[in-house]
Amino acid sequence: AQSVSQHNHHVILSEAASLELGCNYSYGGTVNLFWYVQYPGQHLQLLLKYFSGDPLVKGIKGFEAEFIKSKFSFNLRKPAVQWSDTAEYFCAVNGEGQGGKLIFGQGTELSVKP
Amino acid sequence: GAGVSQSPSNKVTEKGKDVELRCDPISGHTALYWYRQSLGQGLEFLIYFQGNSAPDKSGLPSDRFSAERTGGSVSTLTIQRTQQEDSAVYLCASSFRADTQYFGPGTRLTVL
Numbered sequence: 001a002q003s004v005s006q007h008n009h010h011v012i013l014s015e016a017a018s019l020e021l022g023c024n025y026s027y028g029g030t031v032n033l034f035w036y037v038q039y040p041g042q043h044l045q046l047l048l049k050y051f052s053g054d055p056l057v058k059g060i061k062g063f064e065a066e067f068i069k070s071k072f073s074f075n076l077r078k079p080a081v082q083w084s085d086t087a088e089y090f091c092a093v094n095g096e097g098q099g100g101k102l103i104f105g106q107g108t109e110l111s112v113k114p
Numbered sequence: 115g116a117g118v119s120q121s122p123s124n125k126v127t128e129k130g131k132d133v134e135l136r137c138d139p140i141s142g143h144t145a146l147y148w149y150r151q152s153l154g155q156g157l158e159f160l161i162y163f164q165g166n167s168a169p170d171k172s173g174l175p176s177d178r179f180s181a182e183r184t185g186g187s188v189s190t191l192t193i194q195r196t197q198q199e200d201s202a203v204y205l206c207a208s209s210f211r212a213d214t215q216y217f218g219p220g221t222r223l224t225v226l
Contacts, residue, residue, distance in 0.1 A: 036217075044205070044217040090157060099170050100145050100212035104157035 002027045002095050006105035013081050014113045021076040021108050023091030030096040033074040035065055039087045050074065061085070083114045116140065118218035120206050126224045127196055135191045135221045139208030146189050147215060148181055152202035163189065164212070196225045
């Protein structure tokens with residue numbers, strides 16, 4: 001069965017600090033990978049996605065993620081966070097042959113102090 | 115353009131009652147998904163419709179849960195004989211085929 005693990009439940013950073021959120025998945029085949037963000041009071045929005053090609057993908061608001069196939073990882077990074085990045089971040093995987101359904105990690109709550 | 119819409123935004127019901135939750139997907143999207151978000155379980159897949167194919171119901175937690183999608187567009191998720199553990203935010207998403215899913219604002223269900 002597919003599963004997704006996010007290592008950090010709650011991360012607290014000061015503005016301008018660098019961010020890396022870990023995500024590991026378990027699936028034996030080809031995967032599509034996603035990071036979604038949920039700002040306070042808002043619905044889930046796509047940050048970035050990986051389907052194929054360059055394993056380093058860039059998303060909105062300066063976020064990027066790197067797919068490392070050998071480590072089954074898709075970590076999210078941002079060089080300098082802003083207070084407005086305070087949100088909950090979800091990693092998700094869609095496995096080949098699984099239709100389009102997403103399996104989500106438990107989420108990481110990011111709090112950025114101004 | 116219009117995104118995914120869901121109604122009602124909030125629903126409070128008594129244990130044992132039936133509830134219906136509605137989702138209007140983005141026009142032209144062929145796939146529609148239901149998920150639920152709860153404190154203990156995170157985000158869980160419930161059911162998936164793709165075009166005219168049989169839905170993937172593998173995520174439905176019990177036979178009290180069912181969903182239909184009429185005319186390839188609007189979907190209704192029905193929970194019969196609600197239980198307190200059904201309390202959660204129910205999210206709908208749509209996509210064109212199996213591409214990026216766009217989520218609606220959710221329906222917060224509270225079962226008293």
